[in-house]
Amino acid sequence: MGNEFRVRELVLGIEGLALLRTAIDADETFLNERVAEIRKFAAGGEEGLPGGGAAVNELDAAAGYAAWSSIYDSLPSSFIEVEEPVVQRLLDEGPVGAALDAACGTGRTTVALTSRGYRTIGVDQSPEMLEKARQKAPEAEFRRGRLENLPLDDASVDLAVSTLAMTHLSDLTEGVAELARVVRPGGRVIISDLHPFVVTLQGQCLFVQGEDELAFVRNYVHLPSHYIAAFASAGLTVRACFEPVFNGRLAPGGYEEFIADAARAAWDGIPIVVVWEAVKPAAQ
Numbered sequence: 001m002g003n004e005f006r007v008r009e010l011v012l013g014i015e016g017l018a019l020l021r022t023a024i025d026a027d028e029t030f031l032n033e034r035v036a037e038i039r040k041f042a043a044g045g046e047e048g049l050p051g052g053g054a055a056v057n058e059l060d061a062a063a064g065y066a067a068w069s070s071i072y073d074s075l076p077s078s079f080i081e082v083e084e085p086v087v088q089r090l091l092d093e094g095p096v097g098a099a100l101d102a103a104c105g106t107g108r109t110t111v112a113l114t115s116r117g118y119r120t121i122g123v124d125q126s127p128e129m130l131e132k133a134r135q136k137a138p139e140a141e142f143r144r145g146r147l148e149n150l151p152l153d154d155a156s157v158d159l160a161v162s163t164l165a166m167t168h169l170s171d172l173t174e175g176v177a178e179l180a181r182v183v184r185p186g187g188r189v190i191i192s193d194l195h196p197f198v199v200t201l202q203g204q205c206l207f208v209q210g211e212d213e214l215a216f217v218r219n220y221v222h223l224p225s226h227y228i229a230a231f232a233s234a235g236l237t238v239r240a241c242f243e244p245v246f247n248g249r250l251a252p253g254g255y256e257e258f259i260a261d262a263a264r265a266a267w268d269g270i271p272i273v274v275v276w277e278a279v280k281p282a283a284q
Contacts, residue, residue: 006056007056007214007255008041008044010056010255011041011255011258011259012038012041012042014255014256014259014262014263014266015034015037015038015041015259015262016038017201017266018034018261018262018263018265018266019031019034019035019038019262021265021266021268022034022265026265030261030265033261034262037259037262056214056215056216057214057215057216058204058215058216058217058218059215059216059217060217061125061126061168061217062125062126077249077251078246078247078248078249078250078251078272079164079194079272079273080108080164081247081249082244082245082246082247082272082273083163083164083192083244083273083275084108084112085244086192086242086244086273086275087109087112087161087163087190087192087275088112090190090240090275090277091112091113091116091118091159091161091190092116094116095158096116096117096118097118097119097157097158097159098118098119098120098121098156098157098158098159099113099118099119099120099121099157099158099159099160099161100120100121100122100123100150100152100157100159100160100161100179100182101113101120101121101122101123101140101161101162101163102123102147102150102160102161102162102165102175102178102179103123103124103125103147103162103163103165104122104123104124104129104130104133104142105124105126105129105132105133105163105165106129106132106133106136107122107132107133107134107136107137107140108136108163109161109163110122110133110136110137110140111136111137113140113159113161114137114139114140118159120137120139120140120141121140121141121142121143121152121157122137122140122141122142122143123142123143123144123145123147123150123151123152124142124144124145125144125145125146125147127144130142130144147162147165147166147169147175147178148169148174148175148178149178150178150179150181150182152182153182154181154182155181155182155183155184155185156182156184157182157183157184157187158183158184158186158187158188159183159187159188159189159190160179160180160182160183160187160188160189160190161189161190161191162175162179162190162191162192163191163192164192164193164194164273165193166191166193166222167193167194167199167219167220167222168217168218168219168220169220170220172193172222172226172227172230173229173230173233175230176189176191176227176230176231176233176234176236177230177233177234179191179234180234180235180236180280181234183280184280185280185281185282185283186279186280186281186282186283187279187280188239188277188278188279188280189236189276189277189278189279189280190275190276190277190278191227191275191276191278192273192274192275192276193222193273193274193276194219194272194273194274195243195270195271195272195273195274196221196222196223196224196274197270197271197272198246198267198270198271198272199219199220199221199222200221201266201270204216204217204218204219214255224241224274227274227276231276231278235280235281236278236279236280237278237279237280237281238276238277238278239277239278239279240276240277241274241275241276241277242274242275243271243273243274243275244271244272244273244275245269245270245271245272246267246268246269246270246271246272248264250263250264
């Protein structure tokens with residue numbers, strides 16, 4: 001795709017956000033370090049940056065996840081680390097039955113479902129991701145398909161889950177409607193997504209493609225009001241909403257590790273994931 005930007009601009013953005021958030025309360029040494037680094041990078045200092053500060057290329061979802069699939073499970077992620085305890089606690093509430101893992105990726109949530117006894121169908125558009133998921137959860141059934149057009153019958157599962165995928169939809173209405181369609185009356189829908197705060201501030205999640213080359217798949221901002229409207233349109237009732245905050249983990253190998261003090265100050269206390277639980281009213 002045609003959109004690209006450079007690592008240097010990302011670094012400057014994080015430094016500026018850290019300075020903005022700490023200007024009143026931080027000690028003078030920290031503030032002076034931020035100003036010094038901003039001056040250095042603004043003047044063209046790119047030594048040590050990933051790829052030497054080279055351009056970051058945008059990939060569509062199919063190409064992006066094909067490239068990401070080989071390393072997706074090997075990299076620690078603050079998003080997953082704060083999201084999983086919330087989602088898995090909701091899975092524990094049951095009752096156990098038939099479940100869908102929509103946009104299942106490499107199957108991390110599929111494994112969580114099958115280990116609890118759910119009869120699980122995983123759906124993803126990426127054949128590379130599905131192959132990884134089959135290896136991790138051989139007892140599950142997998143189908144290729146898109147979040148906006150799920151290959152399942154109406155009212156065919158008791159639980160529909162989608163984790164950290166809605167952010168790639170420019171409009172989440174169709175995705176939420178599809179989850180609601182396949183859930184039986186009385187069933188639940190659980191969705192985790194990147195929090196609109198972090199998408200608004202950070203924009204995109206970068207990953208290493210090839211040797212020291214960064215790429216991204218576009219994220220879109222979905223405000224809570226967008227979700228409330230989508231749930232209402234799909235006939236779902238919100239039961240709970242959770243907003244776990246940044247835990248201090250920076251993506252390994254990325255540009256933020258290079259400016260760790262600034263990055264941690266920039267994201268400190270900010271919710272980075274939102275988790276929704278909704279129910280489909282039982283038939284009257």
